Amino acid sequence: MELFSANNVTKVFADTRALTDVSISVNEQSIFGLLGPNGAGKTTLIRIINQITAPDTGEVRLQGRRMRTSDVAHIGYLPEERGLYPKMKIGEQAIYLAQLKGLSRKEAVANLKKWFEKFEIMDWWNKKIEELSKGMQQKVQFITTVVHEPKLLIFDEPFSGFDPINANLLKREILQLRDEGATIIFSTHNMGSVEELCDHIALINKSIKIVDGPTHEIREKYKSNIFEVKYKGDFKKVDQTLGFQVKILEHTENEKANRIRIQHLNGGTSNELLQALIPVAEIVAFEEIIPSMNDVFIKAVEEDK
Known part of the structure; x- marks a missing residue:
């Protein structure tokens, strides 16, 4: 069921067109990847969702009605540009931000202590933000984003500044929030995280949405008939058998098994390739290479030039 939608949203700043007739639909309890190069329009759309600015045309809807x-009280927003008061004690600052989202002081303290204990940072409660590293500050800001248990969470580059261990911690928490009922819009340039987390993506380029769909379907759509084969046998025989319908992209040999990466130029099936190879080589492993989200991102943007 749909929780949020943007419908034919257009936004122009002076001579700059930030969004052109952009529509997206985000289902309940899903993680939606909002992707695009720098300056594509992602941040403008996020600001419109957060009611910071309004679209020139089009509308955004929450639970079937115009927002x-x-x-905003039902949204948790972690912006790319972090913003905490450096001289204020962490605990008091977190309570203040939670109260801005509608929690009573008692509710704020109870919820915050649960999160501080989960992240093992209770010892920081009376420290000032300026005493913490950038990554540790971002842990605090993540907590203040989710503390009021919003229906819709928006994370803009949430892993920026995190080491791999803390990035994995954050990924686990994001997945758990989704499993517990939250709906998440996730904007990032980290395509590995998109593959791990996102159910659905939309790619915006030069203010226009150019790709939209379930992550696995988009990766399938952009595949290029590339296969990797590990085999035992004579490469010359394999090469001759494959002929001109196949382009050899990589080839390596070792004692255990040779490896070849090939592209079927006429769009042939994996069965056809196997049938051609089996008489001349012992097949150890065979797989079709599905493009990564990074590959999809680059190809889609290049095709849109």
Whole structure:
């Protein structure tokens, strides 16, 4: 069921067109990847969702109705540009931000202590933000983003500044929030994280949405008939058998098994390739190479030039 949608949203700043007739639909309890190069329009759309600015045309809807300013209380937003008060004690600052989202002081303290204990940072409660590293500050800001248990969470480059261990911690928490009922819009340039987390993506380029769909379907759509084969046998015989319908992209040999990466130029099936190879080689492993989201991102943007 749909939780949020943007419908034919257009936004122009002076001579700059930030969004052109962009529509997206985000289902409940899903992780939606909002992708695009720098300056594509992602941040503008996020600001419109957060009621920071309004579209020139089109609308954004939450739970089937047009969004109102009061709906911001049901959104948790972690911006790419972090912003905490450096001289203020962490605990008091977190309580203040939670109260801005509608929690009572008692509710804020209870929820915050649960998160601080989960992240093992209770010892920081009376420290000032300026005493923490950038990564540790971002842990605190993540907590203040989710503390009021919003229906919709928006994370803009949430792993920026995190080491791999803390990035994995954050990924686990994001997945758990989704499993517990949250709906998440996730904007990042880290395509590995998109593959791990996102159910659905939309790619915006030069203010226009150019790709939209379930992550696995998009990767399938952009595949290029590339296969990797590990085999035992004579490479010359394999090469001759494959002929001109196949382009050899890589070839390596070792004692255990040779490896060849090939592209079927006429769009042949994996069965056809196997049938051709079996008489001349012992096949150890065979797989079709599905493009990564990074490959999809680059190809889609290049095709849109």
